[in-house]
Amino acid sequence: MMRPTAKDLAEAAGLSLATVDRVLNDRPNVSAGAVRKVNEAIERIGFFRNPAAVVLARNKLYRFRFVLPSKGDQYLLELLQRVREASQTLKSELTEITVDQIPTDDPHQLSRHLASIEHEAVDGVAVMAPESPQVRDALSRLMLRGIHLVQFLSGQEKLETADFVGVDNFAAGATAGKIIGRFLGKDPGKVMIVAETMVARDSIERRRGFDSIINQQFPGLTNLPSLETYGDERRATAIIRQVLEHNPDIKAAYIMSPESRVPVTAIRQHTDARRIVIVVHERTPFSEEALRNDQIDTIIAQDPGHAVRSAIRIMRARTDEREPIASQEKIRIEVLLKENL
Amino acid sequence: MMRPTAKDLAEAAGLSLATVDRVLNDRPNVSAGAVRKVNEAIERIGFFRNPAAVVLARNKLYRFRFVLPSKGDQYLLELLQRVREASQTLKSELTEITVDQIPTDDPHQLSRHLASIEHEAVDGVAVMAPESPQVRDALSRLMLRGIHLVQFLSGQEKLETADFVGVDNFAAGATAGKIIGRFLGKDPGKVMIVAETMVARDSIERRRGFDSIINQQFPGLTNLPSLETYGDERRATAIIRQVLEHNPDIKAAYIMSPESRVPVTAIRQHTDARRIVIVVHERTPFSEEALRNDQIDTIIAQDPGHAVRSAIRIMRARTDEREPIASQEKIRIEVLLKENL
DNA sequence: AAGAAATTGAGGTGCGCACCTCAAAAAAAC
DNA sequence: GTTTTTTTGAGGTGCGCACCTCAATTTCTT
Numbered sequence: 001m002m003r004p005t006a007k008d009l010a011e012a013a014g015l016s017l018a019t020v021d022r023v024l025n026d027r028p029n030v031s032a033g034a035v036r037k038v039n040e041a042i043e044r045i046g047f048f049r050n051p052a053a054v055v056l057a058r059n060k061l062y063r064f065r066f067v068l069p070s071k072g073d074q075y076l077l078e079l080l081q082r083v084r085e086a087s088q089t090l091k092s093e094l095t096e097i098t099v100d101q102i103p104t105d106d107p108h109q110l111s112r113h114l115a116s117i118e119h120e121a122v123d124g125v126a127v128m129a130p131e132s133p134q135v136r137d138a139l140s141r142l143m144l145r146g147i148h149l150v151q152f153l154s155g156q157e158k159l160e161t162a163d164f165v166g167v168d169n170f171a172a173g174a175t176a177g178k179i180i181g182r183f184l185g186k187d188p189g190k191v192m193i194v195a196e197t198m199v200a201r202d203s204i205e206r207r208r209g210f211d212s213i214i215n216q217q218f219p220g221l222t223n224l225p226s227l228e229t230y231g232d233e234r235r236a237t238a239i240i241r242q243v244l245e246h247n248p249d250i251k252a253a254y255i256m257s258p259e260s261r262v263p264v265t266a267i268r269q270h271t272d273a274r275r276i277v278i279v280v281h282e283r284t285p286f287s288e289e290a291l292r293n294d295q296i297d298t299i300i301a302q303d304p305g306h307a308v309r310s311a312i313r314i315m316r317a318r319t320d321e322r323e324p325i326a327s328q329e330k331i332r333i334e335v336l337l338k339e340n341l
Numbered sequence: 342m343m344r345p346t347a348k349d350l351a352e353a354a355g356l357s358l359a360t361v362d363r364v365l366n367d368r369p370n371v372s373a374g375a376v377r378k379v380n381e382a383i384e385r386i387g388f389f390r391n392p393a394a395v396v397l398a399r400n401k402l403y404r405f406r407f408v409l410p411s412k413g414d415q416y417l418l419e420l421l422q423r424v425r426e427a428s429q430t431l432k433s434e435l436t437e438i439t440v441d442q443i444p445t446d447d448p449h450q451l452s453r454h455l456a457s458i459e460h461e462a463v464d465g466v467a468v469m470a471p472e473s474p475q476v477r478d479a480l481s482r483l484m485l486r487g488i489h490l491v492q493f494l495s496g497q498e499k500l501e502t503a504d505f506v507g508v509d510n511f512a513a514g515a516t517a518g519k520i521i522g523r524f525l526g527k528d529p530g531k532v533m534i535v536a537e538t539m540v541a542r543d544s545i546e547r548r549r550g551f552d553s554i555i556n557q558q559f560p561g562l563t564n565l566p567s568l569e570t571y572g573d574e575r576r577a578t579a580i581i582r583q584v585l586e587h588n589p590d591i592k593a594a595y596i597m598s599p600e601s602r603v604p605v606t607a608i609r610q611h612t613d614a615r616r617i618v619i620v621v622h623e624r625t626p627f628s629e630e631a632l633r634n635d636q637i638d639t640i641i642a643q644d645p646g647h648a649v650r651s652a653i654r655i656m657r658a659r660t661d662e663r664e665p666i667a668s669q670e671k672i673r674i675e676v677l678l679k680e681n682l
Numbered sequence: 683a684a685g686a687a688a689t690t691g692a693g694g695t696g697c698g699c700a701c702c703t704c705a706a707a708a709a710a711a712c
Numbered sequence: 713g714t715t716t717t718t719t720t721g722a723g724g725t726g727c728g729c730a731c732c733t734c735a736a737t738t739t740c741t742t
Contacts, residue, residue, distance in 0.1 A: 003402075003698095005697095005698060005699085006698070006699065007698085015720080015721090016720065016721045016722070017721085017722085017723095018720070018721055018722070018723090019719085019720060019721075021699080021700070021701080022719095022720090024699090024700090025699095025700070025701085027701090029718065029719055029720085030719075030720090031709095031718080031719060031720085034719080034720080048432055048433045049433070049698085049699070050397070050435070050697085050698050050699070051393075051433055051434055051435075052392075052393040052394075052396035052397040052435065052697085052698080052699095053393075053397050053697070053698035053699040053700090053727090054698080054699060054700075055393035055699095055727090056391070056393040056394050056397055056697090056698080056699075056700095056726095056727050056728065056729090057698075057699040057700040057701080057726080057727055058699085058700065058701095058727085059700090059726085059727045059728085061344070085666075085668075089666065091389060092389045092390070092392055093392055094391070094392075094393065171680055171681055172681070174680040174681075175678055175680040175681040177680075178678050178679070178680045179678070182523070182524045182638075183523045183524070185526035185527075186526075209680075213680065297523075303673075305668065305669065309669070325430065327426075327646065328646065328650075332644075332675065332681070333680075333681035334673065334675065334676075335675075335676035335677075335678065335681060336676075337516055337519050337520070337676065338519070339512055339515040339516040339518075339519050339550075339554065339674075340512055340513070340515075340516040340673070340674035340676060344728095346727095346728060346729085347728070347729065348728085356690080356691090357690065357691045357692070358691085358692085358693095359690070359691055359692075359693090360689085360690060360691075362729080362730070362731080363689095363690090365729090365730090366729095366730070366731085368731090370688065370689055370690085371689075371690090372688085372689060372690085372739095375689080375690080390728085390729070391727085391728050391729070393727085393728080393729095394697090394727070394728035394729040394730090395728080395729060395730080396697090396729095397696095397697050397698065397699090397727090397728080397729075397730095398696080398697055398728075398729040398730040398731080399697085399729085399730065399731095400696085400697050400698085400730090
């Protein structure tokens with residue numbers, strides 16, 4: 001009836017509590033036979049450590065940190081909000097979460113910052129930053145110091161030994177392509193593609209996914225070269241306008257950057273008469289509103305709340321030396337229409 | 342530096358540990374002044390009970406139960422699988438989950454079963470069952486007995502005092518309508534709609550949502566009356582065939598029931614030449630495969646794993662007398678294409 | 683003012699485990 | 713066979729809280 005305790009386990013294994021404790025906690029000086037006996041008994045009586053007792057006895061705080069860009073778009077704000085929420089909720093669960101905002105586009109500064117993170121201060125770090133060899137090295141060294149790393153929402157080339165939280169950007173691009181292709185039907189036309197920069201790995205993969213679908217399945221459509229805004233509003237508005245004027249047969253636009261306000265506004269200003277299909281990334285107050293007002297047609301999103309919680313769960317599991325549950329930690333590529341917002 | 346403990350709290354409040362304990366656990370014989378002092382001190386020093394210690398001291402198991410239909414489709418199997426998974430994971434977290442499979446379409450039997458659930462045996466129950474006044478009463482009585490109820494994935498009319506886990510079926514139907522409308526473009530045509538039965542509230546709401554979008558936004562399309570399969574394969578195949586033959590201008594099909602194998606197979610048999618758009622509900626091995634093979638175009642899904650975990654989290658929160666975190670517990674209407682499976 | 687009732691304090695126990703020490707027993711090495 | 717090393721056992725402490733008892737103090741009654 002009652003859950004078996006370690007004492008029951010010791011009895012079942014025919015050993016003392018001390019030996020059982022040694023086996024359970026991988027302490028030295030245990031014979032192979034004892035290990036076997038204990039494991040057998042665990043199976044036999046169905047023993048589980050009471051996690052509450054473990055936490056209490058270890059009396060340890062989980063200390064996790066998010067390293068995020070210092071400036072960014074609305075999506076970043078959403079993300080920060082979710083981290084704060086999670087932090088609040090987890091305060092009562094022995095988990096302390098801090099956020100460092102760093103100019104992540106400066107590899108020097110970022111890797112210096114990463115180098116300054118001590119194992120004494122933190123158990124796990126979730127980093128969202130663009131790729132660079134320096135950063136990659138800094139991350140590797142972080143892991144060597146025994147800190148559990150989560151590569152958070154894209155950026156770096158995947159380190160094999162680190163966990164990753166985020167979507168498959170090739171698939172995300174492909175999904176955008178499929179939506180645009182199907183919404184346009186058989187009419188031929190051109191597709192405008194806007195990115196903040198094509199240096200980032202995310203943009204490259206999205207573009208590849210997008211191209212692959214359009215080229216294979218929608219031969220009537222032609223993808224224009226990617227427009228890069230460099231986060232500059234004036235530049236963005238100008239080049240979008242120019243491209244729209246030179247290509248009256250543009251039927252759709254794919255905004256790959258998480259910041260969609262500037263491109264969408266620019267497009268809408270110059271296409272009053274034409275109704276072109278627009279697909280953007282990430283759910284933000286702006287994109288949500290735009291979807292509601294029929295300014296855009298679809299949002300391809302990854303739920304930031306999910307991502308944050310998933311990263312935390314993974315860091316927690318790693319700290320406990322457990323395997324994360326893969327199925328639960330996969331971030332879905334969400335397709336949002338006005339109807340399922 | 343250290344987390345404040347109850348002892349620190351007592352000191353800060355200028356009271357004894359015993360009184361603090363009385364306040365924290367709502368025990369009798371405490372003056373209003375003491376309550377005030379303690380609450381003030383809690384705010385001041387930022388006290389949180391160590392949940393691990395609470396669980397350990399209370400030494401109590403969470404006992405939750407899922408009441409599900411006894412027979413059903415692949416989606417039900419998925420659901421059972423997810424419940425088993427969660428049950429396995431939570432075994433190590435003092436949570437015990439049982440499943441009762443009941444012929445939920447027999448209100449007598451179901452309400453008798455619900456009546457037999459004792460508060461001594463279970464802290465919370467998640468019920469998935471079609472609506473009926475009898476069942477509704479049985480559920481109300483269940484709650485009066487102090488058992489926390491979650492209305493699980495549709496079925497009953499919502500009880501105000503109970504929690505609900507599931508999607509908005511009107512919105513789900515609307516989403517299906519939007520997809521079909523946009524995929525078909527401007528071509529006029531008819532849409533076939535298949536349900537298991539139109540008695541169930543879910544089907545009715547999905548149909549209403551679907552109709553509202555098609556009628557408002559896609560005037561070229563006409564929705565045919567709902568075909569009811571009653572879960573009978575032969576009947577389903579026959580009526581689908583008949584309707585397809587009588588309506589050569591059918592351009593799309595919306596399968597509302599979670600069982601999509603029979604209708605999709607029937608449709609594909611009789612539309613080799615025509616390529617009609619098919620939207621189905623729920624991700625199952627069949628629907629997933631069909632999407633991969635281009636037999637269908639879109640799946641509207643609600644993640645069963647999510648739903649199960651959400652129901653458990655809610656029952657747990659209620660048992661702890663905490664508020665569930667609403668934002669985390671909302672089940673999304675997922676739009677699945679081949680690309681974002 | 684005396685008795686009754688309500689409130690507070692002091693102190694103990696147990697929840698299940700981690701972590702520690704010291705002695706005893708068993709196995710290995712010589 | 714003796715010494716060294718390894719393995720085991722017994723026992724204790726503390727983690728932070730819930731829950732209980734009994735006595736002491738305060739507040740309310742009349």
